[in-house]
Amino acid sequence: EVQLLDSGGGLVQPGGSLRLSCAASGFTFNNYAMNWVRQAPGKGLEWISAISGSGGTTYYADSVKGRFTISRDNSKNTLYLQMNSLRAEDTAVYYCAKSFSRSDDYWGQGTLVTVSS
């Protein structure tokens, strides 16, 4: 059974940093590109980043480019999102997703990041 467990969220001050993790199980992790999608409270969904199965190629939405870094450790079956220079508008639930918008699409339960002083 596919499982994605998002963690690492919490309260952080503006300008601070946080690293999110997504622990994967139930599938061959390094065979799949992985994504991060976020949702601000009461707002819509926003795709923010993706990484290839090998980790060699990464992609970012303009809203996070230069501040966020996606990475993965295939030996640990874990996806990461390093978030730096955080702003109030980065406050959201962050979801990791496997096979985004494909027939075997699967999302984690999400982890809440709150950026506030």
Place this chain on the structure above:
Amino acid sequence: QSALTQPRSVSGSPGQSVTISCTGTSSDVGGSDYVSWYQQHPGKAPKLMIYDVSKRLSGVPDRFSGSKSGNTASLTISGLQAEDEADYYCCSYVGSYIYVFGPGTKVTVL
């Protein structure tokens, strides 16, 4: 990235049909074979319903269907049921592994 537009809300009585539009440009919806639709109930993670414009995910009731004409994609729910009340988001691939979501449509079952 480009922006997609969706109606803020649609409503219908049980058994009726409703259609949600998702309008973009030739750079996203109009030029992409990869348009998808997500359903989200309050407090839950989004659930993929339709992918590649019109393909229904395994286990999704056949009352859900997707289509596209020009720069507008549509999700139709035929035979509306109470459990269909949720937020629905369209999503389009825009190239270079970048995706963009619509703002979401709240479906209310009267």
